[in-house]
Amino acid sequence: MLAAIAQLQSTKSIFRNLAKCKELIIEAAAKGASCIFFPEASDFIAENVNESVELTSTEENKKFLQGICEQAIRSKIHVNICVHEASECAGKIYNSNIWIEPTRGTIAARYHKVHLFDVDLGPGKTFKESNSTMPGTEIPSPVMTPLGKVGLAICFDLRFPELAQHLRSKGADILVYPSAFTEKTGAAHWETLLRARAIDSQCFVVAAAQHGAHNAKRTSYGHSMVIDPWGTVIAQYSDMNTPEGLLLFDVNLSIAERVRRAIPLARRNDLYPKL
Numbered sequence: 001m002l003a004a005i006a007q008l009q010s011t012k013s014i015f016r017n018l019a020k021c022k023e024l025i026i027e028a029a030a031k032g033a034s035c036i037f038f039p040e041a042s043d044f045i046a047e048n049v050n051e052s053v054e055l056t057s058t059e060e061n062k063k064f065l066q067g068i069c070e071q072a073i074r075s076k077i078h079v080n081i082c083v084h085e086a087s088e089c090a091g092k093i094y095n096s097n098i099w100i101e102p103t104r105g106t107i108a109a110r111y112h113k114v115h116l117f118d119v120d121l122g123p124g125k126t127f128k129e130s131n132s133t134m135p136g137t138e139i140p141s142p143v144m145t146p147l148g149k150v151g152l153a154i155c156f157d158l159r160f161p162e163l164a165q166h167l168r169s170k171g172a173d174i175l176v177y178p179s180a181f182t183e184k185t186g187a188a189h190w191e192t193l194l195r196a197r198a199i200d201s202q203c204f205v206v207a208a209a210q211h212g213a214h215n216a217k218r219t220s221y222g223h224s225m226v227i228d229p230w231g232t233v234i235a236q237y238s239d240m241n242t243p244e245g246l247l248l249f250d251v252n253l254s255i256a257e258r259v260r261r262a263i264p265l266a267r268r269n270d271l272y273p274k275l
């Protein structure tokens with residue numbers, strides 16, 4: 001089954017980002033993909049926490065998701081995309097990963113990032129996502145798609161193998177980690193973490209990434225990639241001159257079956273806390 005992974009360089013212009021996403025949806029559908037995967041924060045990347053919260057409540061931001069749903073219907077393609085959404089808590093937002101099905105443009109699954117990126121990477125490189133964002137409190141079951149069952153996660157979640165194990169135990173064939181990794185942590189950890197999650201969950205891993213400078217303060221590592229359940233990188237975005245674009249890849253679930261049969265990873269449920 002053919003699918004597309006999109007790399008973006010989102011800015012704070014929701015209007016620009018929507019136009020780019022629509023263009024890539026049209027291109028993916030024209031190339032025969034059944035699904036397209038976008039990175040974290042496809043709707044916008046703001047300059048600071050306050051701006052993220054402000055932009056989330058704008059009318060333009062509601063139109064972003066609507067616009068993507070309409071394009072999914074028009075292009076007859078499943079869309080996996082990440083947006084900022086209002087939460088029940090005043091002044092705080094959710095970092096959401098959404099699966100849109102193309103028949104009616106409805107949302108088939110929605111996940112709120114559960115692990116927030118609160119880190120100190122040195123001067124000018126501290127992140128406190130929890131200042132603006134509420135952590136999700138649920139892990140939805142993997143969603144049935146033309147490619148297989150997809151488990152939804154986001155970016156920093158990649159560092160928590162238990163989430164991948166949990167999604168696998170619920171039947172996931174494919175794990176998605178739409179991301180906006182920092183340049184420093186990306187260079188050190190990105191590919192290793194993605195391949196480790198594919199190998200230890202025996203799932204495909206699809207990781208669409210933000211790339212390049214989003215504003216004066218924020219630059220992302222890029223390197224969108226897809227890994228098969230054996231740990232082989234089957235697609236990798238490496239065109240540094242064109243930060244935004246598509247890669248096509250094929251999902252063949254028989255690889256997962258073969259790997260799981262060859263190397264059974266039976267969890268010692270008698271020794272570890274229940275998943």
Ligand SMILES: O=C(O)CNC(=O)[C@H](CS)NC(=O)CCC(=O)C(=O)O
Pocket residue numbers: 040041044045046052095116117127129155156159179180181182185186
């Ligand atoms: O800010 C937004 O609008 C969207 N959110 C993000 O980009 C988040 C929080 S700042 N980034 C990460 O989780 C990077 C993780 C990472 O780089 C690592 O784990 O090393």
